[in-house]
Amino acid sequence: MTALRLAWLFGRRSASARSTVVLPVVAFTVVTALLLIVAGGAQAFFSWTDHDAGIYQTLAVIALSLLVVPLIGLGGSAARLSARRRDDRLASLRLLGATPRLVTALTVIESTLLAAAGAIAGVVLNLVVSPVVGLIPFRGQPLGMSVLLGPGWTAIVIAGIALLAAVSAVIGLRGVILSPLGVRTRERAPRIHWIRVVITVGVIGAVVLIFSALPVIGAVNGIVALLAVGFGGSIAVLNLVGPWVLRLVASGQARRARTPRRLLAARSILESPKAAWRQVSGVAMTSFTAVFAGVGVSLMDAAGSSADREAQLLLADIRTGVLITIVASFLMVACSAGVNQAAAILDRRDLYIGLDRIGMPVSEMNAARSRAVLSPLRVTAIGSAVTGAVVLFPLTGMSLLISPLTLVTFAACLAGGVLLVWAALRATQPVLARVLAEPSPSL
Amino acid sequence: MGASGSGKTTLLHCLAGILAPDSGSVVLTTSRGPLEVTGLDEGGRSRLRREAFGFVFQQGLLLPELTAVENVALPLMLTGIDRRAAEQTAAMWLAALGLAGLEARRIGQLSGGQAQRVAIARAQTTGAAVVFADEPTGALDSQTSAEVVDALIRSTTDRGRSLVVVTHDETVATRCSRIVRLADGSIVDEVSAR
Numbered sequence: 001m002t003a004l005r006l007a008w009l010f011g012r013r014s015a016s017a018r019s020t021v022v023l024p025v026v027a028f029t030v031v032t033a034l035l036l037i038v039a040g041g042a043q044a045f046f047s048w049t050d051h052d053a054g055i056y057q058t059l060a061v062i063a064l065s066l067l068v069v070p071l072i073g074l075g076g077s078a079a080r081l082s083a084r085r086r087d088d089r090l091a092s093l094r095l096l097g098a099t100p101r102l103v104t105a106l107t108v109i110e111s112t113l114l115a116a117a118g119a120i121a122g123v124v125l126n127l128v129v130s131p132v133v134g135l136i137p138f139r140g141q142p143l144g145m146s147v148l149l150g151p152g153w154t155a156i157v158i159a160g161i162a163l164l165a166a167v168s169a170v171i172g173l174r175g176v177i178l179s180p181l182g183v184r185t186r187e188r189a190p191r192i193h194w195i196r197v198v199i200t201v202g203v204i205g206a207v208v209l210i211f212s213a214l215p216v217i218g219a220v221n222g223i224v225a226l227l228a229v230g231f232g233g234s235i236a237v238l239n240l241v242g243p244w245v246l247r248l249v250a251s252g253q254a255r256r257a258r259t260p261r262r263l264l265a266a267r268s269i270l271e272s273p274k275a276a277w278r279q280v281s282g283v284a285m286t287s288f289t290a291v292f293a294g295v296g297v298s299l300m301d302a303a304g305s306s307a308d309r310e311a312q313l314l315l316a317d318i319r320t321g322v323l324i325t326i327v328a329s330f331l332m333v334a335c336s337a338g339v340n341q342a343a344a345i346l347d348r349r350d351l352y353i354g355l356d357r358i359g360m361p362v363s364e365m366n367a368a369r370s371r372a373v374l375s376p377l378r379v380t381a382i383g384s385a386v387t388g389a390v391v392l393f394p395l396t397g398m399s400l401l402i403s404p405l406t407l408v409t410f411a412a413c414l415a416g417g418v419l420l421v422w423a424a425l426r427a428t429q430p431v432l433a434r435v436l437a438e439p440s441p442s443l
Numbered sequence: 444m445g446a447s448g449s450g451k452t453t454l455l456h457c458l459a460g461i462l463a464p465d466s467g468s469v470v471l472t473t474s475r476g477p478l479e480v481t482g483l484d485e486g487g488r489s490r491l492r493r494e495a496f497g498f499v500f501q502q503g504l505l506l507p508e509l510t511a512v513e514n515v516a517l518p519l520m521l522t523g524i525d526r527r528a529a530e531q532t533a534a535m536w537l538a539a540l541g542l543a544g545l546e547a548r549r550i551g552q553l554s555g556g557q558a559q560r561v562a563i564a565r566a567q568t569t570g571a572a573v574v575f576a577d578e579p580t581g582a583l584d585s586q587t588s589a590e591v592v593d594a595l596i597r598s599t600t601d602r603g604r605s606l607v608v609v610t611h612d613e614t615v616a617t618r619c620s621r622i623v624r625l626a627d628g629s630i631v632d633e634v635s636a637r
Binding site: 257258259260263264267268270271350351353354355356357358359360361364 | 459461486489490491492493494496497498500504505506507508509513517518520521525526565
């Protein structure tokens with residue numbers, strides 16, 4: 001009951017209450033809508049029963065699994081956001097003697113309620129955009145309204161989103177519960193162990209060896225199994241080594257920084273390389289997968305130039321599917337970046353006001369914020385694509401020679417995605433302008 | 444000086460060009476003649492704060508992710524000075540304020556008094572003609588408070604610069620040459636203390 005009463009007190013209107021509530025809700029709205037769109041698309045494929053349906057269904061499951069992970073990541077960051085946004089108050093509660101259980105319950109209640117509200121808004125958004133999604137052609141025809149999920153599945157998605165928010169909130173709060181003073185003073189710079197690199201190099205080496213053994217394996221099932229192991233292993237180690245790489249790059253940038261914007265951006269990343277990675281990790285998977293798919297489509301294109309109409313339609317559909325996956329992934333990263341940045345401005349309003357006091361131009365602050373996201377994004381997109389190219393080494397070179405246009409198209413999509421994230425960051429500029437225009441009287 | 448809500452901080456913000464007053468004007472005497480602060484646009488006031496003013500606040504408003512020397516060097520870098528030169532000047536100021544050897548520490552690794560001296564160094568590093576300090580000792584114990592005020596005066600008025608302090612601490616006020624008391628947004632008393 002105490003937790004409920006406190007949740008009610010924290011949830012009442014206050015100076016920053018609107019932003020505190022709106023930001024996580026917007027994030028969950030986008031997560032839900034994208035999840036419903038992706039699942040709806042997969043459902044459309046599963047309604048087919050002809051002899052080619054199996055191929056489409058397999059590809060749909062791969063695309064779904066690729067997008068579900070970053071979707072969960074975005075959902076998690078939205079939940080952590082609603083928890084993190086209350087770090088100060090929760091840490092203060094801990095300092096006043098509140099039990100970890102009370103702090104946890106309070107956050108779980110808040111995050112779950114906001115997630116549920118966002119999920120319901122996401123269902124409405126999905127209903128609005130589904131006619132447009134239905135226009136996307138597969139096998140030469142638009143998907144139509146078969147992309148809409150039924151009420152049962154929709155309810156499961158809403159419940160899943162709320163559950164995800166609750167679990168993520170608990171995980172995000174561990175720092176506050178373990179060390180309230182650490183959160184309040186941000187005294188510790190995070191460290192990431194180098195053993196992650198050793199493991200990554202080992203796994204990538206093993207994957208290269210596995211792929212080099214593919215030609216001597218005759219059975220198709222064996223090849224598919226090895227490809228799946230290699231692909232899954234590579235994705236897993238990307239997540240393991242990503243924060244370490246971002247920290248390494250940002251350390252170098254901080255040392256070399258000659259301008260305030262570069263220094264601030266690099267130090268922001270170093271403040272939490274894991275958070276910087278979480279924000280862009282969806283792109284890591286997409287970028288890595290795009291290289292895999294791009295190489296595959298190029299090679300199939302070359303082999304199937306004289307194939308029948310059905311085979312050519314399949315190739316075109318795979319290309320469409322990969323492009324949709326890349327676009328959806330970047331949409332999630334852009335939403336995540338926008339929401340996280342807007343929240344970061346509100347969270348750290350005293351910092352920005354302080355910078356304004358000492359005469360830092362607003363354009364310089366915005367440039368520093370933007371750089372703190374775009375720099376890891378570039379490192380991630382390029383690093384993951386290079387990792388994919390290394391893993392598939394001989395094939396990458398071949399596909400570049402055989403069908404450069406396909407790979408150029410995917411590269412252009414990645415570049416477009418970076419621009420999308422940049423636009424999302426620009427959209428948060430009014431939040432900073434508002435904070436600076438209406439500083440707290442105590443500052 | 445004045446009670447909470449008397450308008451001390453608002454007055455300081457108007458003087459420093461952070462807020463534009465509803466009426467009246469703020470004039471700064473510069474080497475090139477009088478400058479009407481209230482007549483400047485946002486960009487002009489921002490530039491004035493960057494080049495002519497320094498700030499010390501109760502919370503310090505330092506950047507926790509930067510080291511002490513980077514915090515102090517930041518205003519210099521904002522004026523276009525090379526980072527290496529800026530950090531050399533910053534290190535000199537930190538040493539002058541008794542913080543030699545702590546340059547690479549993050550703000551969270553410093554005590555309240557040390558952090559406030561970093562803020563003083565930051566306010567001084569550009570050679571600000573006027574330093575504005577808003578409750579600079581508000582969060583400190585009495586001994587640390589005395590040390591911080593010493594450091595503040597030593598680095599400003601003792602070097603021929605102006606210091607404007609908002610405080611409700613009589614001990615701090617007695618160190619100033621002129622005390623203005625406010626109540627409900629109006630000046631109610633004005634004395635020269637020394």
